[in-house]
Amino acid sequence: MASKRTTVRDLRRHNRSLLLSKLYFDGPLSRHELSGLTGLSAATVSNVTGELAQERLITEAGLVESDGGRPRVLLRVDPGYGQVAGVDIGETGVRVELFDLAMRPLATVEHELSPARTEPRAVVEAVVSGLNEVLACAGADTVLGVGVGVPGAVEHGEQVLVHAPTIGWESVALTAELRAAGVTLPLFVDNGAKTQGQAEMWFGAGRGARHAVIVLVGSGVGAAVIADGVTYRGSTSSAGEWGHTTIVYGGAACRCGSRGCLEAYLGAEAVLARYRRARGKAAPGDSEQEQFAALLSAAEKSKTAQRVLEETAGYLGAGIANLINLFNPERIVVGGWAGLALGERLLPLIRETAGAHALRHPFGRTSIELARLGLDAVATGAATLPVAALLEQGADPRPPVKGDALASGAGVG
Incomplete structure (x- = not known):
C-alpha cells in the first residue's frame, strides 16, 4: 500500500501545531529555544511564530539574556486570545465553567439535578442555561468551543452517542440535542473520567x-x-x-x-x-x-x-x-x-x-x-478538549462562517 503523501499544507499544520503546543505547555520560550526543542530550523520557527503572532495566538512575554548579542524575546500563547467552556454533567448536577486559554477560571455556574430530572432534555436545558450564564457573567466574546464531560461511555461516529446506564441514557445523541437547543459553538464530548484524566495529566498530579x-x-x-x-x-x-x-x-x-x-x-x-x-x-x-x-x-x-x-x-x-x-x-x-x-x-x-x-x-x-485539581477537575478537563483541538490543528477550532455568530461568542440559544 502506498504511503500517504505529505503535502505542504500538512507540513505547515504540523509545524504550527508543534510550536503552539511547545509554547502552551513549556512556555514562555525564545525562538532560539523553540528551534532547539523542536528540531525545526531557525527560519521555520521565525516564519511560523510570525504567523501565529499576526493571528494573535501568541504574544511576547518579556526578554531573556543571551550569550552575547541582544536579549532574546520570549513568546507564549496569548491567554486572552479566547475563552473555552467546560461542562461537567454529573448524576446530581451540571457544572459549567468558563476559562481563558491559560485555564484561569472566569465564571462558574452549577445547576442541581434530581434523580427524576436526568433525562436528556432536562440535562440539555441545564447545560444551555449554564452556558448562557457564564458567558453573560464573564462578558465572553471569543469562545473557541465547549467541552462536555459525561458519566458514561461516548461513542464517536457519524453522531456522538452517550451510553450512561446509571442515569438512564442509552445511545443519546448529545451533540445533536445541544445543537437543537441552539448551541452552535464547536462541541467536544468525552467521558468525565477521561476529561478529569486529561486535566490531571496536563496540570495536576x-x-x-x-x-x-x-x-x-x-x-x-x-x-x-x-x-x-x-x-x-x-x-x-x-x-x-x-x-x-x-x-x-x-x-x-x-x-x-x-x-x-x-x-x-x-x-x-x-x-x-x-x-x-x-x-x-x-x-x-x-x-x-x-x-x-x-x-x-x-x-x-x-x-x-x-x-x-x-x-x-x-x-x-x-x-x-x-x-x-x-x-x-x-x-x-x-x-x-x-x-x-x-x-x-x-x-x-x-x-x-x-x-x-x-x-x-x-x-x-x-x-x-x-x-x-479538586472538584473542578472534570469541568477543567472538559474545557481542555477545545484547547487540545486548537493545539492539534495549530489554528482556531472554530470553522469560518458567514456573519459573526461564532466569532462574537454567540452560539447558545
Whole structure:
C-alpha cells in the first residue's frame, strides 16, 4: 500500500501545531529555544511564530539574556486570545465553567439535578442555561468551543452517542440535542473520567508521567488509562470503565445491571447503603456529598463508620492493585469527590492494601497519589478538549462562517 503523501499544507499544520503546543505547555520560550526543542530550523520557527503572532495566538512575554548579542524575546500563547467552556454533567448536577486559554477560571455556574430530572432534555436545558450564564457573567466574546464531560461511555461516529446506564441514557445523541437547543459553538464530548484524566495529566498530579491511571470515585467509579502519553480508548471509546470490572463473583447488584462490580462496593451510593444497613439508619444530610461527609465525621467516634470506611479503602486498594497488574503504570492518581475525601483520610491504608494485592515488582515502581485539581477537575478537563483541538490543528477550532455568530461568542440559544 502506498504511503500517504505529505503535502505542504500538512507540513505547515504540523509545524504550527508543534510550536503552539511547545509554547502552551513549556512556555514562555525564545525562538532560539523553540528551534532547539523542536528540531525545526531557525527560519521555520521565525516564519511560523510570525504567523501565529499576526493571528494573535501568541504574544511576547518579556526578554531573556543571551550569550552575547541582544536579549532574546520570549513568546507564549496569548491567554486572552479566547475563552473555552467546560461542562461537567454529573448524576446530581451540571457544572459549567468558563476559562481563558491559560485555564484561569472566569465564571462558574452549577445547576442541581434530581434523580427524576436526568433525562436528556432536562440535562440539555441545564447545560444551555449554564452556558448562557457564564458567558453573560464573564462578558465572553471569543469562545473557541465547549467541552462536555459525561458519566458514561461516548461513542464517536457519524453522531456522538452517550451510553450512561446509571442515569438512564442509552445511545443519546448529545451533540445533536445541544445543537437543537441552539448551541452552535464547536462541541467536544468525552467521558468525565477521561476529561478529569486529561486535566490531571496536563496540570495536576499526572504531569510528567507517560504511563498513568487517573481514577475517579464519586457516585460512580471510572478511570482514564494513559499509555505512552496517550489516553487509551479501546475500539469504541469505552475503555476505562474500571468501576464495572468484577471484584466479587455473583456479588452485590450494580446499577449497570451486573453483579459484583467494583462500583457496587466503592461508589458513594454503595458505601452509604452499606453504612445504612450496618447502622440501621442513613447518615444525616440531604445530598450524597453531605452524607459522605457525615460518615467521615462519624468515624471519629463510631466503630461502625470506621469499619465501613476501612472496608471501602480496602476495595479501592484492591481495585488499584488490579490496575497496577493490568497496566503497569508509573503513577496512579486518585480523584473524584469521594476518592479525594477517602484518600485524604486513608491513603496509607489504600497503599498498603494495593501493595498486598499487586505483584511486587510493578507495585514497587508505581506511586499512588491524590489528584490536585479538586472538584473542578472534570469541568477543567472538559474545557481542555477545545484547547487540545486548537493545539492539534495549530489554528482556531472554530470553522469560518458567514456573519459573526461564532466569532462574537454567540452560539447558545
